[in-house]
Amino acid sequence: MKKRIRRLTVVLFLCSVAAFSAVLYGKFTIPDTVQVLTENDAYLPALYSKTEDDVRFLKSVAVKKNRALPTARVYAEPLGSAFGIKLYTEGVMVVRTDAVDTESGTVSPAQEAGLRTGDMILSVDGHSVRSNRQIAALFLESGGKPLRLRVQRESVTFETELTAVQSVSDGKYRAGIWVRDSSAGIGTLTFAVAQYGMFAGLGHAVCDVDTGKRMPLYGGEAVDVHIQGSFKGHGGEPGELCGVFAGSGIGTLTDNTESGIYGTYTRSRENDLMPIAMYYEVQEGAATILAEVDDEGTQEYDVQITKLFRNPDSMQKNLVVKVTDPDLIEKTGGIVQGMSGSPILQNGMIVGAVTHVFIQDSLQGFGIYAQTMLHEMQRMAEQKAS
Numbered sequence: 001m002k003k004r005i006r007r008l009t010v011v012l013f014l015c016s017v018a019a020f021s022a023v024l025y026g027k028f029t030i031p032d033t034v035q036v037l038t039e040n041d042a043y044l045p046a047l048y049s050k051t052e053d054d055v056r057f058l059k060s061v062a063v064k065k066n067r068a069l070p071t072a073r074v075y076a077e078p079l080g081s082a083f084g085i086k087l088y089t090e091g092v093m094v095v096r097t098d099a100v101d102t103e104s105g106t107v108s109p110a111q112e113a114g115l116r117t118g119d120m121i122l123s124v125d126g127h128s129v130r131s132n133r134q135i136a137a138l139f140l141e142s143g144g145k146p147l148r149l150r151v152q153r154e155s156v157t158f159e160t161e162l163t164a165v166q167s168v169s170d171g172k173y174r175a176g177i178w179v180r181d182s183s184a185g186i187g188t189l190t191f192a193v194a195q196y197g198m199f200a201g202l203g204h205a206v207c208d209v210d211t212g213k214r215m216p217l218y219g220g221e222a223v224d225v226h227i228q229g230s231f232k233g234h235g236g237e238p239g240e241l242c243g244v245f246a247g248s249g250i251g252t253l254t255d256n257t258e259s260g261i262y263g264t265y266t267r268s269r270e271n272d273l274m275p276i277a278m279y280y281e282v283q284e285g286a287a288t289i290l291a292e293v294d295d296e297g298t299q300e301y302d303v304q305i306t307k308l309f310r311n312p313d314s315m316q317k318n319l320v321v322k323v324t325d326p327d328l329i330e331k332t333g334g335i336v337q338g339m340s341g342s343p344i345l346q347n348g349m350i351v352g353a354v355t356h357v358f359i360q361d362s363l364q365g366f367g368i369y370a371q372t373m374l375h376e377m378q379r380m381a382e383q384k385a386s
Helices: 002-029 132-140 326-332 370-385
Strands: 033-036 048-050 054-057 061-065 067-070 075-078 082-097 100-102 105-107 120-124 147-153 156-162 177-193 198-201 217-231 240-257 260-264 285-292 298-308 319-323 343-346 349-358 361-369
Touching: 082 240, 120 132, 132 177, 177 217, 177 240, 177 349, 177 370, 198 240, 198 370, 217 326, 240 370, 260 370, 285 349, 298 326, 298 343, 319 349, 349 370, 361 370
Parallel strands: 033 067
Antiparallel strands: 048 054, 054 061, 075 177, 082 120, 082 177, 082 217, 100 105, 120 147, 147 156, 177 198, 198 260, 217 240, 240 260, 285 298, 285 343, 298 319, 319 361, 343 349, 349 361
8 A cells, every 4th residue: 555655656746747847848938929820829839728818738737928919921022142241330349459568568458448359349538439440540649648438348338448558669559459340241131021121131140250249230231242152161160152242232231130130122022922931830841942152043942941949039040950952062062151041931931041050060050930030120110110
């Protein structure tokens, strides 16, 4: 009898642990608010259901409050064409601090002022700075007088004092700082939405090559590029598209966010419109991508969506995609830098965009939900309208 009681106790304990784990899983993986085309439970994991007030496990245990917001289907033009990015920052980014040799020894004014790699210097003594030359001139002309710097670090803005010192090598006043005011590169356009007059591309932010920090956007252009081919990845190094900027413009860059780069779209429509899929409509299995990887222009290539992460609140890495098309493998070896933003199509819908290549396996990479990029575009359109 005692053995039966112990066994029953163990079974009940394990069942309790399993139920508790399931509740925690639902609490952290089911979003608080989700847009749905109809009031249904299609976006919920198996074994979960939605009542009028909350989400429940096995229709009994309350997991969390959840709002399903009915929304209209949005149609967009799938693109997949490569484009050139000319981005100018808001302020200048600190990419390195250095020491300056002076008559009294080696000092680093930037470090003494508390500056760090990735900081954005917005102004010097009340003068807004937009370029490397401008801030260098202010340091050179300071004559060793303390300068008041306004700096942004992540989401915090603060002021600090920096005193440039005279270098023994050339007699000029220097701050011991390396900064960057712009960035240029090649990416892929994902889609354009006529009702917003905007395009979305990349699927991830434009980041500084040295610091890895997202570059705050002051202004910029999206321009045509002529893609001539690609270098295949090898030895843990990702490949990349090879191309040159052309003169014609596609639009003006307006936002550089974690979910991609966005801007005004000035081109007339060239492709048929396709619906943008809700994240819960995306399925593992066969899909295609649109990409421009050589002088043949944008082509459609076969891929497989091998894994889905039901996390629409995440700005990146919502799914895993694997290249299966022999033509694309022959041309690029798989996913290469510059293909970020290539739209992923499935069941007649735009479901996502390629974002990152797996360094050790160029056939695979991460992708972002198209719905995530659309939500960001809608947020921007609402802000501009208000």
